[in-house]
Amino acid sequence: xxxxxxxxxxxxxxxxxxxxLAPLGHSILEAATAEEAFRCFExxxxxxxxxxxxxxxxxxxxxxxxxxxLRSLIPILRVILMSGFPPSLWDDQDAAEWSEIPSDxxxxxxxxxHAEEILQAVYRLIxxxxxxxxxx
Numbered sequence: 041x042x043x044x045x046x047x048x049x050x051x052x053x054x055x056x057x058x059x060x061l062a063p064l065g066h067s068i069l070e071a072a073t074a075e076e077a078f079r080c081f082e083x084x085x086x087x088x089x090x091x092x093x094x095x096x097x098x099x100x101x102x103x104x105x106x107x108x109x110l111r112s113l114i115p116i117l118r119v120i121l122m123s124g125f126p127p128s129l130w131d132d133q134d135a136a137e138w139s140e141i142p143s144d145x146x147x148x149x150x151x152x153x154h155a156e157e158i159l160q161a162v163y164r165l166i167x168x169x170x171x172x173x174x175x176x
Contacts (some may be wrong), residue, residue: 041065041087042166043054047106048078048122054150057092060155062150074100088117090164092158094151095123104134107141116150117145117166120158124151126127 044066046057051072058068069076069084074097081088091105091110101109107119119141138146145160 041067043067043069043084043087044090044092044162045069045071045077045080045084045088047071047074047097047103048094049073049094053094053122056155057061057158060158066162073097074103074106077106077110081113086173088114090118090120090162091142092120092122095121095138096125102131102134104138107146108137111141111145119146120161120165121146121148122151122153123148 046054048054054070064069069080071080082109095103138142
């Protein structure tokens with residue numbers, strides 16, 4: 041399957057994403073800071089397929105800037121950007137840089153989101169089958 045790096049300073053968000061995606065066979069790496077994300081990238085030997093990043097990170101570069109840096113190293117890297125705010129309220133530089141990522145390589149999700157939304161975004165970006173849950 042795919043290797044996915046989750047970058048969010050909130051442990052609960054990282055846990056939700058891991059619990060949603062790992063059972064589908066994805067290898068999950070987690071980082072709370074940009075520095076940790078770059079360390080995960082180095083340990084993954086450039087084998088990342090998808091970055092799921094919060095736009096607003098405390099102390100350090102934003103999730104947008106991390107995404108752009110990793111895409112400069114892995115041009116085919118797909119990105120899901122998460123934010124509690126619409127892009128119109130992002131930092132001006134983040135909004136401008138975000139627009140540099142090709143639209144077929146990025147999805148933006150507004151927090152809070154449902155597990156189904158993240159599954160659809162992953163499916164759209166990396167084209168892997170989704171497992172639909174049924175209530176029995």
